[in-house]
Amino acid sequence: MKNNKNISIVIPSYNEVENLSILIKKIDRYLPNSRLIIVDDSSISENKKSKEIIKNKKNITLISRLKKMGRGSAVLEGFKIALKNKNTQYIFEMDSDLAHDPKEFKRFINEINVYPYDLVIGSRYKSGGKIVNISPNRTIMSRLINYFLYFWLNIKISDYTSGFRLYSRNGAGFIIKNKIESKGFIALSEIAYMLYKNGYSISEVPITWNFRRYGKSNVNLKELFSSLIFVIRLRIKSR
């Protein structure tokens, strides 16, 4: 990939203005000329601050939904906008809290240069993957969820819930056309499952999952529980 203009980067954000301003600078360093699509669900006052930091930046689109509607639904909204541009060939998805490092973009790009995968997942659990400065409770919880998803969905990937990914235009297009039902983080697992079941090619590269720099995590037990019920149904339905 020689021309970054064919790459869009979709970034879901909820109250992340401090992190976003750092992230935007880092992306500009590692993938200049790519297009950023930030889907921000913060309320009006927080959203105003996001608007302020992207002012005068040509390659950034800010979608302001003003209501917390879930990470998954934000990313799908971003895909739709990215795909409207005919030049878009690849779409990155990444968190806005500096948990994912733009320095690692090149691992994904090297991977699709080996083979044109439809989805490359940045995996914390593939050999070489790392978790840094995340509390032991969170680390164990993520590990357990991923063991369960591996057992239940069984699509031969090691990280079902990582939000650092690269999609081909084809893969993202399929996801938009075939309605994804979940709205929160579990949409990540639903998307991987749908692509796998429909014969799309998936690969993984190791990534480092970092502490969030500012703000607090949106994960809560209620969403976790409803997500588990959702994936249990997902496989039963598709049998």
Ligand SMILES: Nc1nc2c(ncn2[C@@H]2O[C@H](COP(=O)(O)OP(=O)(O)O)[C@@H](O)[C@H]2O)c(=O)[nH]1
């Ligand atoms: N647009 C949008 N983004 C969200 C929502 N919930 C979480 N995010 C973003 O999704 C990313 C991951 O969420 P985070 O709270 O860091 O989850 P954790 O990393 O699993 O603790 C962050 O960049 C959040 O700002 C949401 O409802 N809407």
Ligand SMILES: [Mg+2]
């Ligand atoms: Mg996070």
